[in-house]
Amino acid sequence: KQEVTQIPAALSVPEGENLVLNCSFTDSAIYNLQWFRQDPGKGLTSLLLIQSSQREQTSGRLNASLDKSSGRSTLYIAASQPGDSATYLCAVRQGGSEKLVFGKGMKLTVNP
């Protein structure tokens, strides 16, 4: 059974720092990995999707990398801003399945 872990559960940083968010998964037979952002009481916004054949994806200040063989992904946020404060969730889509398996998320607070 696929398990997705995000450590730490919460992170508080001053504005301007470059951040690395970690995600690990137990079964490397995945189709893709997706990073989401969730604001309090809201739905999920997709940030980046990395297919299993890719090593990284970039969008603006965000860069996500994937090392499938070691079961790890990182989300890099450059020059963090208070507006980046949210919960960040990592999810994998298992090979042969349509469902996403999520981690518990990491709550990020960027202080001005």
Add this chain to the structure above:
Amino acid sequence: GAGVSQTPSNKVTEKGKYVELRCDPISGHTALYWYRQSLGQGPEFLIYFQGTGAADDSGLPNDRFFAVRPEGSVSTLKIQRTERGDSAMYLCASSRAPKGTTDTQYFGPGTRLTVL
């Protein structure tokens, strides 16, 4: 274009009652998913539709939960004899891709269900 919409945004009900939660996917998206998110947890898969049929309902917790998508667009998640443990955020997502390909799942704002 419009994103995934869900109604109601909040639903408060009493233990034992029946509830229906509605999801309108993005127009043209053939795949539709329901997830449930408890406080402090990540979303957990409930059911996946490809067109009108439930292609994977392995995440439904028990037979009190049922979902339909009769015309391949709007979906309704139905919960009978609600229990306090059903209280959670129910999220709907849709994607463009047919089965077997990779694509982004786009999520709606969710329905917050509270069972008193």
